[in-house]
Amino acid sequence: MTRRIVRTISQLGALLLVVLLFVFVVDTRYRLLPQSIHTANFLHHPGLVITDVTLTTCSSINPLSSCRLDPSLWHRIEKDLYLHSGWVSSAYLHVQRKKEEELTDEDKVVLDLRVGRLDPGVGEKGQQQERWESRPGNIWLLRSNKRKDSDSDRAVTAVDVLFGVDAVDPRPAWSVTQTPLLLDATSRLQAARISIRHGALKPDKKSVIPRIRKDGKFKILQLSDLHLSTGTGACRDAIDAKGDIKGSCEADPRTLDFVGRILDEEAPDLVVLGGDQVNGDTAPDAQSAIFKFADLLVSRSIPYAAIFGNHDDEGPKASRLSREAQMSLLSTMPFSLSRPGPDNVDGVGNYYVEVLAQAPSQNAAITLYFLDTHSYSPDEATYRGYDWVKPNQIQWFTETAQSLKAQHAKYTHIHLDMAFIHIPLPEFTKEGNLLAGGEFREPSTAPGFNSGLYQALKEQGVVSVGCGHDHVNDFCALTRQSSDAAKSENLGPWMCYAGGSGFGGYAGWGGFHRRVRVWDVDMNSGRIVTWKRVECCGDDLKKRVGELLIVDGGRVVVPPEST
Structure with missing residues (x-):
């Protein structure tokens, strides 16, 4: 009886090891390391528009729980929204994007993103003024299926995540949401905030050339x-x-x-x-x-x-x-x-x-x-x-x-x-x-x-x-x-x-x-x-x-x- 219990425990241990290895391989196959987020991340690719945004949560201790979505459709921003401080939870922001020339008339383009408990499209008197779509984390998206909006200054063309009540984004055309993502913040160090860029990526400014002033x-x-x-x-x-x-x-x-x-x-x-x-x-x-x-x-x-x-x-x-x-x-x-x-x-x-x-x-x-x-x-x-x-x-x-x-x-x-x-x-x-x-x-x-x-x-x-x-x-x-x-x-x-x-x-x-x-x-x-x-x-x-x-x-x- 004792040998059978030991054999069963060994088999479960081996199975758990295989599962962990599988999750690790799948998870790292598509993973962008944190230090690469500003050099290889999709966020900075020109000519792309954001078509959808969502948020996933998962267990930090359950090897079968993953914060991954289908990588052929979704691109994950490699920042744990809990800054790896959650005892049992992790959360990540995902976006869908498309090249402008690949958009069809059926595709929707994100024109704005806000965070809050209330629908931003409902006016003071309760009238529905704009149709906003709800996403996890109290994210609201304003999307349009009008293809012409993709190349306008209204279209959201990049998404990022910053942290802290004092978060700012000095990059041209970027803005930080006033309200942080509404997650279970019991163990989170800093409030996670979404930053979005509207419009096409502008050409780089001319190089800054420091020069002696006129007075020498x-x-x-x-x-x-x-x-x-x-x-x-x-x-x-x-x-x-x-x-x-x-x-x-x-x-x-x-x-x-x-x-x-x-x-x-x-x-x-x-x-x-x-x-x-x-x-x-x-x-x-x-x-x-x-x-x-x-x-x-x-x-x-x-x-x-x-x-x-x-x-x-x-x-x-x-x-x-x-x-x-x-x-x-x-x-x-x-x-x-x-x-x-x-x-x-x-x-x-x-x-x-x-x-x-x-x-x-x-x-x-x-x-x-x-x-x-x-x-x-x-x-x-x-x-x-x-x-x-x-x-x-x-x-x-x-x-x-x-x-x-x-x-x-x-x-x-x-x-x-x-x-x-x-x-x-x-x-x-x-x-x-x-x-x-x-x-x-x-x-x-x-x-x-x-x-x-x-x-x-x-x-x-x-x-x-x-x-x-x-x-x-x-x-x-x-x-x-x-x-x-x-x-x-x-x-x-x-x-x-x-x-x-x-x-x-x-x-x-x-x-x-x-x-x-x-x-x-x-x-x-x-x-x-x-x-x-x-x-x-x-x-x-x-x-x-x-x-x-x-x-x-x-x-x-x-x-x-x-x-």
């Missing part, structure tokens, strides 16, 4: 360590005007309000996003976090360039968005200058941006280099802490800088080279450095291995390098190569921390208020002046903090009080 000036605002979440997030180390850590707050609204105010007051010509824009552990949907900072910049028509930090691609494996996918998304956004960089170079985001001289010149006045400093040490036993810039990155930078010199020589004024990274170089806190314009509040977390990027930057004439990562450090440092400080040709580049900008990351040490760094470049005299703007308090809201002249006549200079 160019201003860069460096934002580092925004640490944005999916949803509003929770503040860390929020301090009051006296420097005391007090109370709680929603991190992202406070961060974005601060940054938005500074953008309006400083009116930068370019924004550098210096890494850790996304707080991976609290951003199971990185796209929703990215769209929040992008919306600040797109709505103000400000060009921006991004690099990554060690937190951008962290978080739950099931919903993590890789650096490659994030850069793919960023590089398609309006006003973005962000690029992935060469495939044969380590990291994602090794690229440069040329700032042209005043119109009508086509010569570059400033070259900005961006390098990926990766994440954590690949050899923790020998070099604890963080990773370092790799030899082939340094080679790429050196060869690129040298190849551009002939073209830069055509500029009749002084050409300037600047660089931006996330994790500081070992030289940032080298013994004997001259420190100015800020404070050294926390130990540097520079990598234990020095791969030589600083020396390469110096040899190629880069005059400044900005970093983030250590949130409460905001000083600039200069490593002297000569005992004679007056010989500026032996100095530099200046190394400047940006200071943490976001309330989702740690801060508060030593009365530290969130801040941003401004780089003000005057090409008339080859001069760079840098300062910070802080989030709080009193007169500091308006004033320049730690203002410092670091370059004059195209050469690195020592502040007069330090000579």
